[in-house]
Amino acid sequence: MNQRDLNQGRPSRIEGDIDTTNGRKLSTFSGNKALMLDEPLIFELGSRETCGVDIDVMEPIESRLGGLERHQPIGLAGLSESETVRHYTRLSRQNYAIDLGLFPLGSCTMKHNPRLNEKMARIAGFADIHPMQPISTVQGALELIDELAHWLKTLTGMPAVAMSPKAGAHGELCGILAIRAALEARGDAREVILVPESAHGTNPATAAFAGYRVEEIPATEGGRVDVEALAARLGPDVAGVMITNPNTCGLFEPDMRKISDLVHAAGGLVYCDGANFNAIVGRVRPGDLGIDAMHINLHKTFSTPHGGGGPGSGPVVLSEALAPYAPLPYVTKSSDFFQLVEEEQSLSEDSDTFGRMTAFHGQMGMFTRALSYIMSHGADGLKQVSEDAVLNANYILRSMDDVLDAPFGHSGPCMHEALFSDKGLADGFSTINISKGLIDEGYHPMTMYFPLVVHGAMLVEPTETESKHALDNFIGSFRHVVNQAKEGDQSLLQAPHFAPRARLDETAAARRPILVWNEPETAQAAE
Amino acid sequence: MRYLPLSDNERGQMLAKIGVQSIDDLFVDVPEEARLTGPIRELPNHASEMAVERHFKALAAKNTVAGEVPFFIGAGAYRHHVPASVDHIIQRGEFLTAYTPYQPEIAQGTLQMLFEFQTQVARMLGTDVANASMYDGSTSCWEAISMARRITKKKKAILSPGVHPHYVSVAKTMARFTGDILDTSLPTLDGTTDLEAELLNSIDDETSCVVVQYPDILGNINDLTRISHKAQEYKALLIAVVTEPVAMGAIKSPGEMGADIVVGEGQSIGVGLQFGGPYVGLFGCKAKYVRQMPGRLCGETVDAEGKRGFVLTLSTREQHIRRDKATSNICTNSGLCALAFSVHMTLLGEKGLRDLAMVNHTKAVKAADRLTSIEGVEMVTGNFFNEFTLRLPTDARAIVQQLADQQILGGVSLGRLYPDSDGLDNGLVIAVTETVLDEDIEIFANALETILSGGVS
Ligand SMILES: Cc1ncc(COP(=O)(O)O)c(C=O)c1O
Numbered sequence: 001m002n003q004r005d006l007n008q009g010r011p012s013r014i015e016g017d018i019d020t021t022n023g024r025k026l027s028t029f030s031g032n033k034a035l036m037l038d039e040p041l042i043f044e045l046g047s048r049e050t051c052g053v054d055i056d057v058m059e060p061i062e063s064r065l066g067g068l069e070r071h072q073p074i075g076l077a078g079l080s081e082s083e084t085v086r087h088y089t090r091l092s093r094q095n096y097a098i099d100l101g102l103f104p105l106g107s108c109t110m111k112h113n114p115r116l117n118e119k120m121a122r123i124a125g126f127a128d129i130h131p132m133q134p135i136s137t138v139q140g141a142l143e144l145i146d147e148l149a150h151w152l153k154t155l156t157g158m159p160a161v162a163m164s165p166k167a168g169a170h171g172e173l174c175g176i177l178a179i180r181a182a183l184e185a186r187g188d189a190r191e192v193i194l195v196p197e198s199a200h201g202t203n204p205a206t207a208a209f210a211g212y213r214v215e216e217i218p219a220t221e222g223g224r225v226d227v228e229a230l231a232a233r234l235g236p237d238v239a240g241v242m243i244t245n246p247n248t249c250g251l252f253e254p255d256m257r258k259i260s261d262l263v264h265a266a267g268g269l270v271y272c273d274g275a276n277f278n279a280i281v282g283r284v285r286p287g288d289l290g291i292d293a294m295h296i297n298l299h300k301t302f303s304t305p306h307g308g309g310g311p312g313s314g315p316v317v318l319s320e321a322l323a324p325y326a327p328l329p330y331v332t333k334s335s336d337f338f339q340l341v342e343e344e345q346s347l348s349e350d351s352d353t354f355g356r357m358t359a360f361h362g363q364m365g366m367f368t369r370a371l372s373y374i375m376s377h378g379a380d381g382l383k384q385v386s387e388d389a390v391l392n393a394n395y396i397l398r399s400m401d402d403v404l405d406a407p408f409g410h411s412g413p414c415m416h417e418a419l420f421s422d423k424g425l426a427d428g429f430s431t432i433n434i435s436k437g438l439i440d441e442g443y444h445p446m447t448m449y450f451p452l453v454v455h456g457a458m459l460v461e462p463t464e465t466e467s468k469h470a471l472d473n474f475i476g477s478f479r480h481v482v483n484q485a486k487e488g489d490q491s492l493l494q495a496p497h498f499a500p501r502a503r504l505d506e507t508a509a510a511r512r513p514i515l516v517w518n519e520p521e522t523a524q525a526a527e
Numbered sequence: 528m529r530y531l532p533l534s535d536n537e538r539g540q541m542l543a544k545i546g547v548q549s550i551d552d553l554f555v556d557v558p559e560e561a562r563l564t565g566p567i568r569e570l571p572n573h574a575s576e577m578a579v580e581r582h583f584k585a586l587a588a589k590n591t592v593a594g595e596v597p598f599f600i601g602a603g604a605y606r607h608h609v610p611a612s613v614d615h616i617i618q619r620g621e622f623l624t625a626y627t628p629y630q631p632e633i634a635q636g637t638l639q640m641l642f643e644f645q646t647q648v649a650r651m652l653g654t655d656v657a658n659a660s661m662y663d664g665s666t667s668c669w670e671a672i673s674m675a676r677r678i679t680k681k682k683k684a685i686l687s688p689g690v691h692p693h694y695v696s697v698a699k700t701m702a703r704f705t706g707d708i709l710d711t712s713l714p715t716l717d718g719t720t721d722l723e724a725e726l727l728n729s730i731d732d733e734t735s736c737v738v739v740q741y742p743d744i745l746g747n748i749n750d751l752t753r754i755s756h757k758a759q760e761y762k763a764l765l766i767a768v769v770t771e772p773v774a775m776g777a778i779k780s781p782g783e784m785g786a787d788i789v790v791g792e793g794q795s796i797g798v799g800l801q802f803g804g805p806y807v808g809l810f811g812c813k814a815k816y817v818r819q820m821p822g823r824l825c826g827e828t829v830d831a832e833g834k835r836g837f838v839l840t841l842s843t844r845e846q847h848i849r850r851d852k853a854t855s856n857i858c859t860n861s862g863l864c865a866l867a868f869s870v871h872m873t874l875l876g877e878k879g880l881r882d883l884a885m886v887n888h889t890k891a892v893k894a895a896d897r898l899t900s901i902e903g904v905e906m907v908t909g910n911f912f913n914e915f916t917l918r919l920p921t922d923a924r925a926i927v928q929q930l931a932d933q934q935i936l937g938g939v940s941l942g943r944l945y946p947d948s949d950g951l952d953n954g955l956v957i958a959v960t961e962t963v964l965d966e967d968i969e970i971f972a973n974a975l976e977t978i979l980s981g982g983v984s
Contacts, residue, residue, distance in 0.1 A: 068779050095621040095625045095635070130800045211705045280557070309862030378573035398545045413552070508829070513826050513841055
């Protein structure tokens with residue numbers, strides 16, 4: 001359990017700056033190292049008077065603020081435009097990103113983000129329209145949502161889709177609420193959601209957020225859901241299951257259809273976490289496997305940029321059984337006019353919506369990008385996407401499994417990501433050391449210590465947008481770092497050596513949280 | 528296919544290395560009956576940039592662009608000018624194509640930006656701390672109610688009638704499943720009921736929190752101090768919702784008036800309208816509640832060489848560690864929108880935000896004076912910032928449509944916001960920002976005047 005916290009403490013001091021032949025340390029007056037530039041906070045750079053926007057101040061009028069005028073300063077710092085651009089450009093250079101290189105963060109599908117999609121999202125007719133404009137003035141926007149919805153249904157083989165969820169976890173919530181509403185309509189909400197122990201943390205968190213109790217289902221030796229254990233646990237108190245397919249071990253669940261049938265027979269419903277849809281898009285339709293709901297992370301499979309942590313978008317496809325409970329608002333079409341159904345009183349008879357998940361209609365800016373992606377790839381391209389994603393992952397699996405333990409690698413191929421464990425590393429070495437070594441090699445590390453069912457898990461997802469050349473280079477570095485960890489190379493324990501920062505003290509950060517900047521004289525911990 | 532670098536030759540080499548004959552051998556786990564053999568139904572093959580662009584332009588042409596017509600819509604999303612450098616910075620690949628900063632040594636750019644964002648948000652809302660963003664204002668609002676339940680261990684939330692009806696709907700949807708009790712009521716246009724007194728009266732020992740919007744859905748700005756005191760007396764929290772953060776440049780922050788949790792919609796700074804999303808949820812609170820907060824938090828620390836650096840922290844609150852005991856299920860948030868917000872805030876600074884806010888207020892006052900000079904049109908809102916509500920002599924829904932037919936986007940009718948309530952149909956919510964020109968106000972007022980007098984303009 002505690003392996004997630006392993007080695008998060010403050011590492012010992014590493015060697016100082018570069019030694020020259022005469023033994024003197026090289027350092028600079030500024031602390032910078034050529035292109036490696038440190039940057040203060042805006043509050044240390046700017047001032048209350050500086051402004052990077054020209055605002056035409058107006059003649060004062062009699063205020064209608066009713067005595068609530070602000071008298072206290074807000075405490076903001078301003079910069080001119082030139083300083084602002086420089087500040088953020090300097091900061092940006094301290095980030096790793098897909099545009100810089102392979103980003104094999106498993107479960108996150110860090111594929112290339114096409115720039116055409118950015119251009120499409122910025123067309124004024126999509127970017128500069130208000131969610132509450134009269135419906136007659138946003139017909140093109142509603143048509144676009146309808147069109148994307150159509151392709152998502154087609155690709156998944158499902159009859160309905162809810163477009164408003166704002167990310168994967170929000171989509172999970174949508175699906176679980178739909179399940180609960182459907183069961184309540186049957187007069188039996190039930191109490192428990194079953195979640196495999198390999199599931200992403202959002203699955204149990206979502207089920208609990210929706211008022212369910214969570215119980216774990218074990219995995220088999222082969223990294224799949226233990227169908228027998230699942231069948232044994234099913235019963236009148238089980239509302240449903242949340243199964244990730246392909247799962248978080250990077251494996252397809254071959255018994256998915258059987259699982260769906262078992263759950264349905266026991267009166268429950270099936271949620272499928274579709275975070276890993278990239279492995280099967282164009283080749284498998286989850287709808288053919290008997291599921292009732294699945295979210296699609298548009299920021300994964302359909303390449304909307306991850307943006308340093310979001311925004312995402314998580315539309316949820318729904319079965320016939322759940323479609324009536326889909327959240328508001330949604331788009332309908334009658335003859336040539338697109339309607340936006342916003343409120344319960346305007347519902348048709350076959351709708352029994354569970355309610356509303358967000359203020360407006362979902363992530364329009366992500367819808368434009370995703371549709372641009374789908375059209376650009378087309379039927380042939382999308383099929384090639386999943387094939388190349390799976391091919392690239394298996395290439396890494398087979399290029400590494402002689403030096404690194406691949407717990408499920410012996411039983412057959414993986415899907416779009418390859419999973420390794422930390423078995424066989426030298427004493428005192430763990431997954432985190434391999435991650436930090438990869439940083440020095442110029443890579444973003446893989447996902448580490450997830451899924452929890454594998455010791456010291458390393459989940460490597462290259463995606464289809466990497467060339468063989470890029471994969472070969474990565475494999476070379478990965479093998480090198482793994483060998484260092486197996487040989488017990490001490491220098492690896494202090495890695496990274498060449499990043500903008502050495503290992504950061506996460507323990508201190510949590511013990512005494514400093515979450516906002518304070519003027520130096522008043523600086524203190526937040527608690 | 529322009530995004531896929533592998534050649535057939537390389538694919539062959541790789542299959543050989545893997546030791547299989549064909550790509551199908553990698554999909555052996557997929558049962559035969561689940562495999563799609565033919566092409567994806569109806570979907571054409573791949574399209575060039577030019578072809579995709581043509582399709583998108585045709586769709587976009589069917590929409591009325593806010594910036595090309597007299598525009599007065601608000602109600603939770605506001606049209607402000609976004610400086611050109613904001614969009615430039617958020618398109619830098621190092622920000623755009625990075626992800627959650629799990630590896631802090633190579634994510635200091637994102638982390639420092641988040642630390643600056645948290646500081647800006649906390650100062651603006653008047654809270655001690657703020658998180659690294661939520662999906663939007665409405666989901667922030669529900670998260671705040673659920674946080675108040677965890678803190679107070681009580682389940683009754685009182686939502687003021689001034690809270691955005693869609694935010695109330697989101698809360699109602701969730702409460703139905705979590706068992707929270709929501710005390711909600713509708714706003715009125717007649718001004719005869721004392722809303723604050725009613726709100727104060729409903730606070731009791733069972734109350735976990737009182738939720739008020741500031742400025743509220745009708746545009747009113749009211750002092751929160753008395754509600755804060757009463758809430759405190761009953762060990763309930765005061766949650767304030769800010770849907771128009773530009774207002775913070777002109778009026779006191781909710782934190783200054785005692786709010787325990789302040790949430791908001793950050794869209795109006797840096798993000799743009801985008802038909803409703805992606806937006807950025809703001810979330811701030813008093814420091815003593817930090818361990819009950821939802822979402823990511825960025826904190827300051829030092830590296831092994833003693834240099835200042837930033838990391839994600841207090842993650843034992845979060846789903847990836849705490850699973851079903853987490854404070855929230857949120858994972859991906861609104862990172863890039865938080866960057867846009869933060870860049871715009873940096874460009875504005877203290878002076879810019881204050882000047883911008885006063886321009887908004889001044890224009891709104893001018894528009895209000897002009898519009899209420901029309902016969903039959905009355906002001907509903909008392910004190911306001913850049914948004915106010917008018918009572919028209921007739922159903923505002925029809926008026927909004929008639930205005931739209933003349934290429935004027937003249938506000939949001941209360942009938943659309945509250946379709947199932949009587950007595951609100953004549954209400955029209957109007958927002959006026961710095962992007963509105965004097966002549967827009969004239970065009971709008973003249974058209975409204977003509978429509979109301981039964982003529983056609
Ligand atoms: C397997 C899995 N499920 C769910 C999620 C949650 O998605 P999101 O971060 O978009 O909320 C993720 C992504 O992080 C994931 O990898």
